[in-house]
Amino acid sequence: MAEANDMDLVREFARHNSEPAFAELVQRHINLVYSVALRFTGGTGDAQDVTQAVFIILARKAAGLSARTVLTGWLYETTRFTALRLLRTRARRQAREQEAFMQSTLEQSGGDNLWHQLAPHLEAGMSRLAERDRTLLALRFYENKTGAEAAALMGIREEAAHKRTARALEKLRKFFTKRGVTLSSVAIAGAVSANSVQAAPALLAKSVTAVAIAKGAAASASTLTLVKGTMKMMTWLKLKFALGSGVALLVTVGAVTVTFSENNKADNLAAKEIAKRSLEKYASLTSYSDTGKSVTLRNGKMIDTTISNTRMEKTNLFRIEWEMIPPQGTPTKNAVWSAGDGYFCIQAETSYSPPAWSKKEQTIKAALGNAGRASPNVPNAFFNLGSSIGLLATDGRPNVVRQKDGKIGSFDCFVIAWKGEIGATTLWIGKQDFLLHQSQTESALGGSPTSFTETREDIVINQPFTKSDFIHPVAGVEKNWQIN
Numbered sequence: 001m002a003e004a005n006d007m008d009l010v011r012e013f014a015r016h017n018s019e020p021a022f023a024e025l026v027q028r029h030i031n032l033v034y035s036v037a038l039r040f041t042g043g044t045g046d047a048q049d050v051t052q053a054v055f056i057i058l059a060r061k062a063a064g065l066s067a068r069t070v071l072t073g074w075l076y077e078t079t080r081f082t083a084l085r086l087l088r089t090r091a092r093r094q095a096r097e098q099e100a101f102m103q104s105t106l107e108q109s110g111g112d113n114l115w116h117q118l119a120p121h122l123e124a125g126m127s128r129l130a131e132r133d134r135t136l137l138a139l140r141f142y143e144n145k146t147g148a149e150a151a152a153l154m155g156i157r158e159e160a161a162h163k164r165t166a167r168a169l170e171k172l173r174k175f176f177t178k179r180g181v182t183l184s185s186v187a188i189a190g191a192v193s194a195n196s197v198q199a200a201p202a203l204l205a206k207s208v209t210a211v212a213i214a215k216g217a218a219a220s221a222s223t224l225t226l227v228k229g230t231m232k233m234m235t236w237l238k239l240k241f242a243l244g245s246g247v248a249l250l251v252t253v254g255a256v257t258v259t260f261s262e263n264n265k266a267d268n269l270a271a272k273e274i275a276k277r278s279l280e281k282y283a284s285l286t287s288y289s290d291t292g293k294s295v296t297l298r299n300g301k302m303i304d305t306t307i308s309n310t311r312m313e314k315t316n317l318f319r320i321e322w323e324m325i326p327p328q329g330t331p332t333k334n335a336v337w338s339a340g341d342g343y344f345c346i347q348a349e350t351s352y353s354p355p356a357w358s359k360k361e362q363t364i365k366a367a368l369g370n371a372g373r374a375s376p377n378v379p380n381a382f383f384n385l386g387s388s389i390g391l392l393a394t395d396g397r398p399n400v401v402r403q404k405d406g407k408i409g410s411f412d413c414f415v416i417a418w419k420g421e422i423g424a425t426t427l428w429i430g431k432q433d434f435l436l437h438q439s440q441t442e443s444a445l446g447g448s449p450t451s452f453t454e455t456r457e458d459i460v461i462n463q464p465f466t467k468s469d470f471i472h473p474v475a476g477v478e479k480n481w482q483i484n
Contacts, residue, residue: 006071014063023209026055029071030208032142033079034200039123040083048204050082053226055212056219057082060231068286068464070153072143073135080127082230114191117181122192125175132284133168140165141193155286155314271402271416274429275394281434282381282392286462287313290378292322294454302327303450311469312382316340316364319470320371320379336367339470343367346472378436378456391427391439394418408437408455435459 004012004021006028012021030051037050057078065074126134132154139150151161169185176183183191211219219227269277282288294306308322319337336345343361347370361367368379380390394400394416403415406428413428423443430437440453 007065007067007069010058010062010065010069010071011067013059014065017213019209019213022059022213023205025058025071026205026209026212029075030055030200030205031197032072032138033075034204035142035197036076036079036123037083038198039119040080041086044201046086048201049223049226050079050086051200051204052208052211052219052223053082053230054078055208056215056223056227057231059212059215060227066462066464068155068462070135070139072138072153073131076134076138076142077131078230080123082226085229086226114183114187115195117183118176118188118191119195121176121179121181122196125172128175129168129171130280130284133164133171136161136164137168137172137192141189142196144193157315160315269402269414271400271414272394274402274414274416274434275392275400275427278429278434278436279381279392282378283384285314285382287311287465288378288382288459288461289463289465290456290459292454292456294452297451297453298448300449306454310378311465312379313465313470314383316383317465317467317470318364318368318379318383319472320368322371334371335472336371337470337472338364338367339467344472345370377439381436391425391441392436405431409457411437413437433459433461435461 004024006025009021009025012018013025033054034047034051037054038044038047041047041050054075058075065071126137129137136150136154139145139153140147145153147161147165148158150165151158154161156164166185169189172188173183173185176188211223289309289311292306292308292310294308296303296305304324304326306322306324308320310318310320312318312320316338317340319335319339321333321335323331323333325331334347336343338344343364343366345359345361345367361370364383365385368383368385371379377390377392379385381392397418397420400416400418403417403426406413406415408428408430411433412431414431415426415428417424417426419425423441425442426440427436428438429435436456437459438453438455440451442449442451444450
């Protein structure tokens with residue numbers, strides 16, 4: 001069992017209720033879970049309750065976890081949610097205990113002044129990061145994995161892992177600075193790496209394993225209540241790896257403030273902050289798919305309708321197909337795709353004629369640039385192709401404002417808008433998922449009022465694909481092409 005990876009052990013437990021497999025998972029991760037719970041709750045008893053609850057939840061949800069789950073990230077997020085649930089019900093007592101705990105920690109530790117400064121604020125700062133960034137920092141500095149090991153677990157390039165780590169540390173540095181803790185990113189990384197995980201009580205692993213394997217049958221009433229409440233919250237918020245949770249916990253010495261600011265209640269967000277969170281959300285995903293419908297009107301008359309289908313997976317797999325349907329005439333099909341062996345494009349293909357042109361591009365950005373009618377906004381954000389590309393990049397637009405909230409299908413949405421050189425743009429961004437559900441651009445180029453509206457439906461995130469999902473159905477069309 002010792003050489004198996006985390007998800008192999010999870011599957012072994014889910015299939016055969018294997019006690020050795022689950023015990024190995026507990027041994028690997030109990031110190032991390034306990035340490036995070038301790039910083040959140042401020043008391044060893046509550047930290048042990050949270051730890052027990054987290055592993056009961058793992059036992060109950062093991063069969064439903066994707067093979068691509070990074071268990072460190074999943075356990076970190078579940079610990080946060082469980083601790084939040086506990087603090088919500090015990091806030092008054094926790095305020096007193098947190099003060100006593102922090103004071104005793106500072107008195108006992110003695111030697112590491114950096115950690116003394118960081119400890120009271122660390123989990124609050126981590127809670128402000130995107131979930132994927134929290135997972136990366138937990139792998140790098142809580143479990144002290146190398147950049148290469150963390151990148152492999154998260155399915156990204158090592159260079160990308162280093163860049164994301166640096167950006168996340170910089171966000172933590174700014175967070176700590178606002179709270180009077182002025183340290184460099186290097187100092188923060190060193191202090192967290194050396195001190196963030198401590199050994200859980202010696203007998204806790206055995207009791208956690210025994211109770212969790214029985215799915216909590218022998219747990220105390222208070223622990224079962226905590227498990228039930230946390231699982232209900234997780235289901236409500238649809239928590240899964242790489243999906244932003246939108247719940248913040250603020251902990252300060254001498255007081256505990258539990259702030260539940262779910263995405264659908266974030267009414268105080270500014271327009272640019274909404275766009276920024278949407279960009280961060282797309283960048284945190286591992287895969288994405290949707291269907292879209294675009295309608296173009298000129299002088300109130302329909303010019304064409306475009307139906308599109310988008311599939312994307314990090315790091316460079318995608319297939320975007322769209323069909324332009326004019327009011328009269330022949331529909332034309334178009335596609336851009338990469339199955340990992342090049343970037344290909346087909347334009348103006350019909351049922352009875354070959355493509356008007358087809359080619360192989362040198363870069364992913366160039367290939368996606370040919371997908372204009374399928375909207376480059378989501379692909380640009382998903383592949384993080386540039387901060388100045390696409391409608392969600394609002395930094396260079398000074399007049400971005402929030403409008404009255406709206407609804408697209410069943411999704412409650414923030415609505416943000418601005419006017420630019422070519423006309424007015426409006427975006428509908430989901431309150432719960434921070435994904436782009438509709439965009440509309442209105443212009444008067446050439447003196448003709450034109451409206452272009454695209455609605456995205458059937459959105460699915462973090463769903464594993466196979467290579468065949470990205471190969472264009474016209475067999476062999478990508479062979480023997482020359483780069484233009």
